[in-house]
Amino acid sequence: MSRKKWSIGVAFLSLVTLAFSSHADETCNSPYMSKLIKGQEDFVHVWTLGVEGLGDGSDKLVTIDVAPKSKTYGKVVHSASVGTRGEAHHMGFTDDRRYLWAGGLSNNQIYVFDVGTDPARPKLVKTIGDLTAKSGLVGPHTFYAMPGRMLIGALSNAGDEGGATGMAMYNNKGQFVARYDMPTGEIGGVKGDGYGYDLAINPARNALLTSSFTGIDNYRRNIGELLKDGEAMKRFGNTMVLWDLKAMKPQQIFSVPGAPLEIRWSLKPGDNWAITAAALTSKLWLVKQDAQGKWQAKEVATIGDPSKVPLPVDISITADGKGLWVNTFSDGMTRYFDLSDPEKPQQTYARQTGKQVNMVSQSWDGKRVYVTSSLLERWDKGGEDNEQFLRAFSWNGKELQPAFEVDFTKEKLGRAHHMKFSAR
């Protein structure tokens, strides 16, 4: 082959492929789709709830420069508004990490942002509006990449707006593929409650694990009123489900009281366990295979003082599976648990990082930790306690040191929720 010919070949490919030159990672992503990055992330994208009267009042994807050597380090460098307010909540990369799919909990829209072409300037390229029409589900929550498709965990249904829900699968082109209901029957002596929240996959075990929360009738209700309504407080999920991923069939239902939320598999090759935090009971639960290969769920630690309802929300596992960050919303604490023995997590560090905190994301190398503030539009605190921010910290294994902060209210952005990283 001549050198000229090769040059023409790569030139052609360069022209058509420069648009795809972005990587990104954090340990709470679907870890199996594309090459992970070990080094410094360049941007943190924050899916932000619009607030009436603040800026344009719309939900938006806010991009913050987090490259320490950059002139705009710690600053908002871009904001991509979707032009409406629909309770921005969670988002997830496609398998190739070229696109971010972001959901609106109250308007059931799925916004697809191109972050691959220029991660400094994500662009809204598609809005998928047929989730409810195609699946009957509402409240798109988790967006989890599978090869060539996206598995979406929903929180509720369009019928009674209660907690019975399911998952919707779309292909990467944005076309609906299938719906899978959360089980309501009995498997292995445990009855499914039909509720849904997070989902996470372990391909080496053909395992899909799902957790459970509550319906739109509760999560779109004022938290003060909700807490006083004893009947409504009974309508929270108390189960996790292990699915045969290939068959997309539930195999086991675990009793996990108190709304088990985020799920993180240990990413260490060969590990066979995942961990979650139950919000209402303030417990860490381990889902692990026993010596016979049967999956078991067991309570392994207490987070703070459950009697004070600290409300553990987001968790972030280290890349080696030996540590876990846990954010508790009510007391604004960010806690670190040593997971060297996942059967006996030990809290080794805690620091108040805000008056209210929700999401926590760490870099792959574990040296940087980012915290945001908003939980749900109608559950966030009021008055001076309603801080809205992204706070960045460095972590030396002993202490969180503040690096920078973006005040989302002062910047007229909204309520800071889910974070994803990218790099040039």
Added chain:
Amino acid sequence: MWNVLCALALLAIAGEGRSAADPTQPQAPYMQFVPPAAGTYQLQRIQRVPEARLLDRHARVRPLRELTRGKVTLLTFFYTYCTDPWGCPFAYSLMTGLRERLMAQPGTGGRVRFVSISFDPTVDTPEALRLHAGAVRSDARLPWEFLTARSMAELTPLLEDFGQDVRVELDKQGRPVRTINHMLKLFLIDRGGVVREIYALDYLHAEMMINDINTLLLEEKSATLRWFSN
């Protein structure tokens, strides 16, 4: 020679052992489960294979429709000079093993085909494909087609439709080097031209893939029986 290089690369990888595995790097997929039996589950109907016109190794124009209908098809993209041990060489080795097993399986002959399409039509000419595919034994029980495109412009829509991102690796001076970064994916297509499964590296479990192929073959059998019973 190609087979020897593949074998050496895989031997080197196997020698690393999982205990020393770096979780940030691609690793050999490993299966720690008993796969559900063929025919006990349904594969999703993910997307239709688009229309495209490609060139085979004899420089004949071949409509992609012709190569993705009528048989169960396992399709992937590659480039002949790929050296990433977890990229094209791994897929080639895996597909070679699957092909041997499927050809030995009773009742499968003539019902499955493999298709490999080059990412780089400029370098991977029909002649280059002939050299590359020379080691693949021709066997009508399971044909393996190697294809390229007449131009990048003709190939790009196909790559986009299959969600195959590709980019040329650049050196520190920003000059292209001889590596095309791409995400390894294999597409399992039913005889009607619908993608029914997509495998990325962590899903490339040979046992599971055999069961998936057999699941689609069983679907055909059921459809045929239904047709006769009607």
